[in-house]
Amino acid sequence: MPLALAISPHLDDAAFSAGGALALLARQGWEVVVATLFTATVPDPAGFALACQTDKGLPPEADYMAIRREEDRAACAALGARPLHLPLREAPHRGYASAAALFAAPRSDDMAHLDAAAAIEPLLEELRPDLLLAPQAIGGHVDHVLTVRALQLVDSPLPTLWWRDFPYTTRADTPRRPFEAMLARYPETRLPTDPAAKHAACAAYATQLGFQFGGADGLARALAATGGEEIARAQGHAPPLTRAA
Template identity: 80%
Template sequence: MPLALALSPHLDDAAFSAGGALAHMAREGWEVVVATIFTATVPSPTGFALACQTDKGLPPEADYMAIRRAEDRRACEALGAGALHLPLREAPHRGYGSAAALFGPPRSDDMAHLHAAEAIAPLLRDLRPELVLAPQAIGGHVDHVLTVRAIQLLDIRLPLLWWRDFPYTIRADTPRRPFEAMLATLPETALPTEPEAKHRACAAYTTQLGYQFGGPEGLARILAATGGQETARAQGAVPLTRAA
């Protein structure tokens, strides 16, 4: 059975951006694994990091990332995918102290891309994927940017699908495309999708729905407006579907 490995910066990015394609591949006989990079619990968060959970209605004592990891397992189950969680800290726990900072240039002292590359390398070695999926970093979120940098460091010699980062793709306030020059050389490809499975997976991230979409109804409305379509930049000979 061929294996597809999705490298997701956060616990929702793969489902939001390429969930339909991942579900379709699983249905077509692929083994699909979603490896999320920035998932570590940081005890007793303060400042902006704490606000990132309390502004979603969670009390300070809640283990926010444990809740999110559980959501991700449910989402991946809806996609027919396995879930792996890598123990790196999200940007608010690495010195980024505001929402604006999250979408600015990476800090000069932030070595998360090196740590991410170290964490991803064993997955490539042990899982032996035939296809890798990853973000384009549209919107410029620092964790997305450093995920792409980690992949560049690894120089992955495998077919790659670079997904469009949803919902940043539909937001006027996060238009940055830091890797546009690199990606412009690659053909844009419409992906075969399973919209209903994607909706179920996205809906599993209950802590994020109010902030990202205004609630479950907003999620349904925004996904419907996309028509279920997903596109990606294809690097190499990408096998979009394959039977077991």
């Protein structure tokens, strides 16, 4: 059975950006694994890190990342994928103290890409995937940027589909494309998808829907506006992906 490994910065990125393709791969007999890098619980968050959970209606004592990991398990079940949660800390727990800082250049003292590369390498050894999927870091979120840097360090020869980061692709306030020059050498391809499974998976991230889309109805509208389309840059010779019957 061929195996597809999605390297997701956060608990929702793979589903939001490539969930339709991942679901279709699973339906067509692939083993699909979604490995999310930044999922660690950090006890007693404060400042901006605490605000990132309380502004979503969660009390300070809640284990925000445990809730998000459970959402991810439900989302992956909807996709037919197996979730893996790697214990790296999200940017607000690494000294990024505002929303603006999350979308600026990575801090010079932030070595999270080294930790991410060290986590990805044994996954590749263990799983021996046939295909990687990963973000382009459109929008410039620091965790997405450092995920790409980690994959550059790993320098895997595997075929890779670099997904367009949704919903940042739809937003005028996050226009950055820090790897545009690197990725321009790879052809764009429209991925075959399962839009219904993607919608079900995205809806599982209940803590994020209000913040990202204004609620469940907003999610439905945002997905409908894409027409079910997912676009990636194809590096290497990816195995043929067939469309749904």
